[in-house]
Amino acid sequence: MTHHEMWLPESSTDHLRGRTLRVDGEGVLLDTVRREAARAAMLPATTDADVTIDLDESLGPETFRLVRRDGVTNVVAGDERGALYGWFELVRLGARALGDDVPGQVNRPAHAMRMLDHWDNIDVHPVMGQVERGYSGGSIFYDAGEVRADLSRVGAYARLLASVGINRVAVNNVNVHAREARLLTDDLHEVVRIAEQFRPWGIRVHLSVSFAAPILLGGLPTSDPLDAEVAQWWADAVARVYEAIPDFGGLLVKADSEGQPGPFSYGRDHADGANLLARALAPHGGIVHWRAFVYNHTQDWRDRSTDRARAAFDHFTPLDGRFDENVVVQVKHGPMDFQVREPVSPLLAAMPGTRLALELQVTQEYSGQQQHAVHLGRPWSEVLGFRPSGDDGPTVSELAGGGLAAVSNVGDDFFWTGHPLAQSNLYAFGRLSWDPQLAPSAVLDEWIALTFGDDPELARTVHGILDDSWETYESYTAPLGVGFMVNPGQHYGPSVDGYEYSPWGTYHFADRDGVGVDRSVATGTGFAGQYPEPWRSRYEDPATTPDELVLFFHHLPYGHRLHSGKTVVQHIYDSHFDGVERVERMVASWEQARGRVPDDLFERVSERLAEQLRSATEWRDQVNTYFLRKSGIPDERGRRIF
Ligand code: GCW
Known part of the structure; x- marks a missing residue:
């Protein structure tokens, strides 16, 4: 074993071994389901089967429903992704998946976009290392200056992510250094290889890009968002990406923040910047995630009139309504920076004319760096359920029409996450982005049961350690x-x-x-x-x-x-x-x-x-x-x- 299996150990499919399965339909993801079934030692069937999987488009995208009839469990799915998610529901349910009390409700994700962002560098950064704010060893994608020749671990990761419903991954750091900038152009063939690992699991790849790319990569004298040549450069670059990766997800940008280049250098604003990329992506169905984490990081501490907590709101609310439809403004959950306790960012309630994504941090930068056991399900659940305009208003989850994004916590460590119990955070992020109303302690118990099997004593111990570990x-x-x-x-x-x-x-x-x-x-x-x-x-x-x-x-x-x-x-x-x-x-x-x-x-x-x-x-x-x-x-x- 080259790595731990996290919440999908072989035993997680014991209840399916030797049972028969019929999958109706063709497609890459249905083939994935067939391979998963073979891995679980299920037997393919053409007629009568213990489990059947078939598509019914009327359910809608990514949706599935389990129906138990005449001793058969039927997974009815709206599309291939729904079928894959339905398969993993069968895994999660254990023996119940084949019993008469199969939960029959329609399962539909609350958010269409459920994304993990990797702050991975290709080159080892002199201060930040291979993975910025990474506490789990090196990157699973890159090793000292190169995309790994063997990406099989990325495939294993994709499987784990699909099992909790993640459907998008950004594969490089939002702080884009010279080497990583080239993923968009010269090293695109390497991104193609990474995308191949994610594709069978229904996960689309995104790239973080430098706003200065037209200068850095294209040799133009400017990256002014209102310059026609700049716009053309982006359009061409993005078109080449889609030629190579037809299901490419889009671009992620940190601009005018902590030293990253951005539209401010040209006297333009963040709507100009975001729309520039949005227009390059739109013909291909791509999305730009534009981060709202913009503030003055060279403040004089003597200056009491500047408050960093105000910055995102002050920069972005005047732009509400000006962002193109395929722009998602990505907002950190708090107004500061992933502190262990912050109020919810007021920006989330102040952009009714803009698609917003909520950004969380699975990697434990400010919560013990995976040396401390800190389970984050509860604080995330509190944020998602918070109602900024009072009991009758929408929740943060409802305000985040652009979905959820979170900084991943995995690396090439044997246990993936350094602290083995930190795997629970990756699991919880996926499950809560699918259904923000799930009770965090029930999600924790799901993770415990899948990871450690049926051992009530052990389950009590792990639950006891993690459940209120954030408060601790x-x-x-x-x-x-x-x-x-x-x-x-x-x-x-x-x-x-x-x-x-x-x-x-x-x-x-x-x-x-x-x-x-x-x-x-x-x-x-x-x-x-x-x-x-x-x-x-x-x-x-x-x-x-x-x-x-x-x-x-x-x-x-x-x-x-x-x-x-x-x-x-x-x-x-x-x-x-x-x-x-x-x-x-x-x-x-x-x-x-x-x-x-x-x-x-x-x-x-x-x-x-x-x-x-x-x-x-x-x-x-x-x-x-x-x-x-x-x-x-x-x-x-x-x-x-x-
Ligand atoms: O929390 C801070 C981190 C930086 C990070 C930045 C961001 C990627 O300390 O390492 O840079 O946030 O979110 O952009």
């Missing part, structure tokens, strides 16, 4: 939504003032009296005013701001009393002591898994849990000590702070 991580890191107390650059471990005097716009403003960022309209940066009612008013006032976000919106005295009844500083002490105790319990409970999981997996998780405990202890002691020294207020319970 939050409790020993930056308090009450304040964010960014990490080591600058690599973003692992505590450094309370690490970003306090930096140009990145990420400050907590702790002083001897209090901590937090005043983002109110009345006295602060005005960010709270970017929300519709009722949240605008709720966030405006500390009395109505939820505790967990109160320092995101307000600068509060250490003695301020939270809804919980605790003061801010006592909350900091208590949550940090509690967080470490929770990690101690995680470490102890993992012992129950010894002998119940493969030894190498047991050891890997044990090592990571030991590191999590060390790191959590460091977080606790640095954060508590920092606030004790700033505030001079002792812990009510007299615990040891340094």
Whole structure:
């Protein structure tokens, strides 16, 4: 075995072995289903069969339904993709797939676009390495300057992704360096090879491109989006891509952000930039994902009038209605940057005339970097279900008509994700983008059952470790939504003032009296005013701001009393002591898994849990000590702070 099988071990199809299957119809994806069935040791049948799969277009794209009749389970699918997804539902259901209580509802994805973005570089980047913010070894696509000769692992990855309904993958970093820029042109034949691995699984390939490509690759003097030659260059380049890859998905762009080139250099705006590419893609049915992550990263910390949290909204809302139909503006879930707790980005509720995608981060940049066990199903589910304009308004999921995209967490590590339990995050992203209403803890249990088989004791252990692990991580890191107390650059471990005097716009403003960022309209940066009612008013006032976000919106005295009844500083002490105790319990409970999981997996998780405990202890002691020294207020319970 060259890699772990994640949630599709051989045993996941035990219930299908020796059963008969009839698949009606022809096509690449139906052939995939036939191969999967053979792999599961099912027997092909032409007439009577235990399972039948056939197409009924009236169901619509990507849709399927299981019908149990006369001892036969029939998968009726709207198209080939629906058939493939229906197949994996049979796998997920286990023995139930062949019983009379087969769930018969129509299964249709909530989002047509369910995408993973890879921040993989071809060349090893001197600072970021092979995979930017990657914590799972090298890239599965590239190895030290080349596209891998053997891409079979990409095929295995595609299978796993298809099993949770992912249908698009961007294969290179949004920070596009010189070497990666060439994937669009000179190295297109390599992208063709990658697309071949994804195609049988119904997954379309996307490329991240440099906005300066016409200069870098085409030798033009400009990449001005309103220049006719520039437009022609893009049209030609994109046409060549579609000739080589007819099912190519589209382009992904990070422009005018953290040093990437963009339309601002030419006095143009982001609608001009996005529409330029959209028009090159439109004749081929392609899409441009244009990221809204645009802010000033060379801020002077002395400048209190600039608030990074405002940036995406301020840049993009004036452009609402100006984007072409095949533009998807891709918005990070929070206004800052994938912090462990942020409010939902107000931009998501402010672009009614634009297709928006919600961007999440499966790779755990700010949530323990796959050293810490942190299951992200719950925070994602909270974001997806949040209603920015109150109980009668739409959810974030409904506002994200352009679907979901997330930064992948896999690499060439044997377990794919460094921390074996981080596989659960990849699984949860797929399942929640298919159905955002699924209960995150039920999704977690699905993943556990598929991955570890039928062992209730083990299932309890893994569930216990992961289910509230996000809250645990939050409790020993930056308090009450304040964010960014990490080591600058690599973003692992505590450094309370690490970003306090930096140009990145990420400050907590702790002083001897209090901590937090005043983002109110009345006295602060005005960010709270970017929300519709009722949240605008709720966030405006500390009395109505939820505790967990109160320092995101307000600068509060250490003695301020939270809804919980605790003061801010006592909350900091208590949550940090509690967080470490929770990690101690995680470490102890993992012992129950010894002998119940493969030894190498047991050891890997044990090592990571030991590191999590060390790191959590460091977080606790640095954060508590920092606030004790700033505030001079002792812990009510007299615990040891340094
Ligand atoms: O969170 C930040 C990361 C960068 C990343 C950037 C982005 C790809 O630290 O590494 O760059 O976000 O989302 O573009």
